[in-house]
Amino acid sequence: MPISLAVEDLxxxxxxxxxxxxxxxxxxxxxxxxxxxxxxxxxxxxxxxLAGLLAAETGKVQIKGAVPDIGHPRELCHYLGHHNAMKRxxxxxxxxxxxKSFMGDSAGGSGxxxxxxxxALGLGGISHLPFGYLSAGQQRRMAMAKLLxxxxxxxxxxxxxxxxxxAADRLFAGLVERHLRTGGIAIAAxxxxxxxxxxxxxxxxxxxxxxxx
Amino acid sequence: xxxxxxxxxxxxxxxxxxxxxALAGRVLPWFAGLTVLLFAIGLYLSFTTEGDYQQGETVRIxxxxxxxxxxxxxxxxxxxxxxxxxxxxxxxLADVAVxxxxxxGASFTFLALVTGSLWGKPMWGxxxxxxxxLTSVFVLFLMYLGLIALNRAMDExxxxxxxxxxxxxxxxxxxxxxxxxVEWWNTLHQPASVLRLGGSAIDPEFLAPLLVxxxxxxxxxxxxxxAAMRNEIWRRRVTSMRRQAARSAxxxx
Amino acid sequence: xxxLFLRDLKLAMxxxxxxxxxxxxxxxxxxxxPFAVGPDLNLLSRIGPAILWIGALLASLLGLDRLFxxxxxxxxxxxxxxxxxxxxxxxLVKCLAHWAATGLPxxxxxxxxxxxxxxxxxxxxxxxxTLLVGTPAITFIGASGAAVAVTLPRGGLLVSILVLPLAxxxxxxxxxxxxxxxxxxxxxxPPLLILIAITLFxxxxxxxxxxxxxxxxxx
Numbered sequence: 001m002p003i004s005l006a007v008e009d010l011x012x013x014x015x016x017x018x019x020x021x022x023x024x025x026x027x028x029x030x031x032x033x034x035x036x037x038x039x040x041x042x043x044x045x046x047x048x049x050l051a052g053l054l055a056a057e058t059g060k061v062q063i064k065g066a067v068p069d070i071g072h073p074r075e076l077c078h079y080l081g082h083h084n085a086m087k088r089x090x091x092x093x094x095x096x097x098x099x100k101s102f103m104g105d106s107a108g109g110s111g112x113x114x115x116x117x118x119x120a121l122g123l124g125g126i127s128h129l130p131f132g133y134l135s136a137g138q139q140r141r142m143a144m145a146k147l148l149x150x151x152x153x154x155x156x157x158x159x160x161x162x163x164x165x166x167a168a169d170r171l172f173a174g175l176v177e178r179h180l181r182t183g184g185i186a187i188a189a190x191x192x193x194x195x196x197x198x199x200x201x202x203x204x205x206x207x208x209x210x211x212x213x
Numbered sequence: 214x215x216x217x218x219x220x221x222x223x224x225x226x227x228x229x230x231x232x233x234x235a236l237a238g239r240v241l242p243w244f245a246g247l248t249v250l251l252f253a254i255g256l257y258l259s260f261t262t263e264g265d266y267q268q269g270e271t272v273r274i275x276x277x278x279x280x281x282x283x284x285x286x287x288x289x290x291x292x293x294x295x296x297x298x299x300x301x302x303x304x305x306l307a308d309v310a311v312x313x314x315x316x317x318g319a320s321f322t323f324l325a326l327v328t329g330s331l332w333g334k335p336m337w338g339x340x341x342x343x344x345x346x347l348t349s350v351f352v353l354f355l356m357y358l359g360l361i362a363l364n365r366a367m368d369e370x371x372x373x374x375x376x377x378x379x380x381x382x383x384x385x386x387x388x389x390x391x392x393x394x395v396e397w398w399n400t401l402h403q404p405a406s407v408l409r410l411g412g413s414a415i416d417p418e419f420l421a422p423l424l425v426x427x428x429x430x431x432x433x434x435x436x437x438x439x440a441a442m443r444n445e446i447w448r449r450r451v452t453s454m455r456r457q458a459a460r461s462a463x464x465x466x
Numbered sequence: 467x468x469x470l471f472l473r474d475l476k477l478a479m480x481x482x483x484x485x486x487x488x489x490x491x492x493x494x495x496x497x498x499x500p501f502a503v504g505p506d507l508n509l510l511s512r513i514g515p516a517i518l519w520i521g522a523l524l525a526s527l528l529g530l531d532r533l534f535x536x537x538x539x540x541x542x543x544x545x546x547x548x549x550x551x552x553x554x555x556x557x558l559v560k561c562l563a564h565w566a567a568t569g570l571p572x573x574x575x576x577x578x579x580x581x582x583x584x585x586x587x588x589x590x591x592x593x594x595x596t597l598l599v600g601t602p603a604i605t606f607i608g609a610s611g612a613a614v615a616v617t618l619p620r621g622g623l624l625v626s627i628l629v630l631p632l633a634x635x636x637x638x639x640x641x642x643x644x645x646x647x648x649x650x651x652x653x654x655x656p657p658l659l660i661l662i663a664i665t666l667f668x669x670x671x672x673x674x675x676x677x678x679x680x681x682x683x684x685x
Contacts, residue, residue, distance in 0.1 A: 053544055053684050074548045083541025089480040090473070101469040103549060126462040133459040330581065340581040343505030351582075355497060358490050365486065398501060 002029035003065040003076075003108075003153055005185050010059035012042075012049045018057070019045045020203065029065075029153075029183040032176065032196055036189075037203030043189035044082075044158055046203070050187060051079040051156050063154065066107070076106050078152040080160055084143035088132030092118065092142050095131055100149040109151035109182070117148040122171055136163045144172060147179075155179060157188040170195060230446050233306055237443045244436040251429035258422035271335050276422050278328035280430035281321050285353060288318030288434065292360075293385040296378035306442070308374035309449075311381065312364055313441035317434065319357035325350055345396040352391055356384050370449060470556065471563045478567030484529035488568040489575050492525035496579045507584040514583030515593045515644035519600075519637055521579070522572045526601055527629060529568055530608040531615065531622040533560060534680060538616055547684055553677040561602075561609045561673060569601040592647030592654065596661060600640040603665040606672030607632045613676035617683045635664055 004026060011021030019042040027033055035043045048054045050061055052074025063073045086095045096114045105111055112120070118127050121141040126134075134142060140163045147155055155176070161169050173195030176186050180196065188194055259276040292314045298307030329347060330340045341347070360377055367373035478485040499517050500510060537543040546556050576597050580590035611629040615621030643657035 051544070052548060071550065075550045077548060079544055079548060081541050081544055083539070083544075085541035085545050087473075087477060087540065087542075089477055094473070094476065098469050098473045099545070102551075103545070123462055126459055129455050129459050133456050135460065138459065138462070339507065339584055341584065342507065343500050343510075348500075348505075351497060355490075355494055358493070362486050362490055398505075 002183055003063055003185070004028045005073075005154060005187075006062045006064060007050070008059050008062075010046075010049065010061065011057045012045055012054060013057045014045060021058070023059075023201070025199070025201065027185050027187070027199075029185060030180050032180055032186040032188070032194070032198035033201055034188055034190060034194055034198045035201045035203060036191070041203035043203055047079070047156050047158050047187065047189055048081075051077050053079070066153075073154075076152055077154040077156050078147050078150075080143065080147065080155070080157045082158060084139055085146070086131045086139065086143055089130065091130050092127040092134070092145075095142070096127070096145055096149050099146050103146075103150035103152075105151040106153060108153060111149040111151045114145070114149055117145040118142065120148060120175065121145050122168065137165060137168060140164060141168055141172075144175070148175070153184050155184065155186040155188075157186065157190075159190060160188055161190065161192060161194070230305060230309075234443060234446060237439050241436065241439055241443075244432060244439065248429060248432040248436050251425060251432055255422055255425040255429045258425055262418055262422055271332060272419070274328050274332040275419070276426045278325060278332060279423060280427040281328060282325035282350060283427060284430050284434050285318060285322035285325050285350065287431070288314055288321060289353065289357075289381075289385065289388070291438070292318065292381050296381040296385075299374050299378040300382070308370065308378070309442050309445045310438070311374070311377060312370070313438055313445050315357060315360045315364060317437050317441060319354065319361060321430075321434070322350060322354040322357055326354060345392075345398075348395045349388075349392050352395070353388075360384075467551075467555065467559050470559050471566075474560055474563035475567055478563070484532065485567045485571060488525045488528050489571045491528055492521045492572050492575060493579065495521040495524055497582065500582075511584040511586065511589070514580060514585040515589060515648075516641050517583060518576055518579060518593050519597070519641050519644070522576070522597055522601060523604060523630075523633060523637060525572055526565075526569050526604045527608060527626045529564070530605070530612050530629070531625040533564055533609060533612040534616045534676075535612070535621060543616075543680070544684070547680065553680060554673045557609060557613070557673040557676045557680070558669070561605050564609075565602050565605040569605055572601060573597045586648065589644065589648045593644040596640040596643045596658065599658070599662050599665055600636050603636045603661075603668045604629075604633050606665070606668040607636075609672045610675035610679065613679035613683070616680065636661065639664065 006026045008024050009021075010023045012019050023046065025033065035046060037043055045054065049056050050073075052061075052072055061073050063076050066076060085099075086092075090098075093114060096117065100111055100114065111117075114127060115124065118124050121144055123138060123141055123145075126138075131139065131142065140160075144160065161172055164172065169192070176188075176194065177196050179186060186196075186198075188198075255276065259273055292311050295304075295307040295310040295314065298304040299311065326347075329350075333342065334340050360380065363377050363380065364373055367376070496517055499513075503509060503513070534543060537546065547553060549556070573594060576594045577590050580593060585593070608625065608629045611625045611632070612621075614628065615625045618624060639657045639661040642652070643654060643661055646652035646654040646657055
């Protein structure tokens with residue numbers, strides 16, 4: 001059964017400041033949403049609320065159609081934040097296999113092997129190296145491999161391609177596209193176009209924000 | 214001035230890692246063979262000479278204990294020299310020598326402590342006394358372990374080299390002070406029971422095996438040290454090759 | 467879960483990990499004591515168990531502040547918070563791994579230091595046993611302190627200050643059990659059992675509190 005992500009009247013505070021309010025949208029399986037806006041407009045905050053890492057002030061995030069019922073929507077989400085969540089001291093292989101077995105797969109799909117995932121990001125054959133040896137761009141791509149080794153229907157991506165070159169950018173767009181084709185949902189905050197057909201949510205940086213275009 | 218710099222250039226020429234590897238490959242089998250031979254002679258002598266009439270068989274521990282204790286100090290001196298080499302001449306191998314020597318020095322010190330305490334149990338009735346000499350060796354052991362921990366904590370060998378060189382030299386300057394203060398501390402508290410070994414002249418009966426063992430231990434140290442330096446150079450090359458591999462990966466995408 | 471345990475162990479063993487540092491700190495602290503109180507063997511053997519316990523207490527506090535902070539800095543904590551796996555379990559496993567990497571070596575090093583303190587065989591055995599059952603409690607208590615201080619930029623010292631008072635019961639019963647083994651009239655078993663009870667109690671409370679703190683500290 002295809003899932004859908006529904007957001008209703010969402011608002012969030014940081015400290016005492018209201019960052020955004022009354023954001024509502026619905027994403028069906030296979031759809032993507034791009035969150036744009038100037039710095040400080042609350043893109044990252046929105047994504048962290050969606051990932052269940054920040055409590056919403058009002059409103060709610062729901063994932064419909066998930067079988068079996070889950071405790072919290074965040075359990076169906078991948079969150080790729082500003083940090084890579086990989087240990088420099090461990091090899092890429094050790095990092096990825098840890099996350100693969102720690103996260104497990106959500107119902108309705110399964111992650112691919114570690115070597116296959118690094119191949120998919122164009123970095124096959126170096127997974128035996130310590131993560132700290134890689135360049136910033138390579139590290140980012142290896143962090144993206146996490147999205148592939150453990151299956152989650154919803155991808156939440158915060159500036160995913162900031163450190164990437166044009167070629168890796170296209171590669172990643174291809175991965176997102178494939179994810180959408182198989183019934184996934186993607187939400188990305190980004191300055192650059194992601195390279196996939198998507199709705200756009202423009203955050204203006206003032207309370208009263210957010211038009212789905 | 215120019216003469217000086219010329220000498221240094223030649224000196225560092227000799228210390229080119231590649232040439233060191235070639236030299237180490239040629240020298241190591243001989244060193245190892247000599248070490249085994251000396252140990253065979255030394256151990257034979259140690260077990261065939263008479264036991265002491267007071268201490269009995271336990272006196273044979275001395276043949277391991279004394280050389281180990283001696284080596285523990287020599288190793289630190291080698292490290293201090295190498296540290297000087299790192300800081301003053303920026304010698305490429307000096308830092309390798311420091312890194313390779315620390316675990317060996319710690320092992321010899323540990324051996325000296327263990328044999329000392331095995332010897333102490335039948336002699337003094339206790340495994341350990343806070344005698345001035347024992348205590349300084351123990352402090353030396355702690356210093357070795359601290360250096361190893363420092364080396365391990367830094368993943369960049371170049372940066373670690375200078376920092377640990379500084380620490381080694383501070384330690385080296387400190388050793389006489391530590392030694393002096395420990396002696397003062399101990400004699401202040403219990404002047405009567407300070408136990409001294411080898412206070413009386415050593416009988417030639419003991420001297421021969423002791424000397425052979427001391428030379429054997431020294432050879433063992435050099436064998437291990439050269440081998441460890443070779444491993445360290447190889448380890449660094451492997452690391453730089455792996456970094457190279459990381460850089461070149463994914464270029465063609 | 468096993469994956470998390472093994473990963474944390476590996477991290478502790480790798481370059482820059484805390485496993486070696488803890489033992490070294492323990493040894494140094496214990497070794498410094500005779501310089502302060504003097505080399506009198508009778509005195510040392512009398513205060514030995516207490517010194518060993520204080521050294522172990524301080525040494526096990528040493529790496530605690532990094533328990534969650536390292537995870538937070540590289541973003542791993544976010545992912546751990548999102549999983550289906552209850553956060554309490556994740557914290558518990560992290561505590562166990564931390565103890566296996568830093569606490570267990572202290573227990574193993576304790577007999578050696580006991581010899582330096584001229585302690586009798588029974589006293590050494592008893593101290594080792596009490597350390598074995600008592601140090602996990604320090605880790606569990608420390609986990610809650612580490613979780614509270616996770617967002618602070620310089621939480622390291624604060625964790626120690628927060629945790630030390632909470633660890634006093636562990637110290638009391640650990641040391642009294644170790645002494646009871648040597649001095650005849652005092653019974654050995656009751657303080658040991660209380661120590662075990664404290665450890666089990668904190669094995670539940672510590673991770674619960676830490677999980678709660680981590681959830682509310684997320685921003």
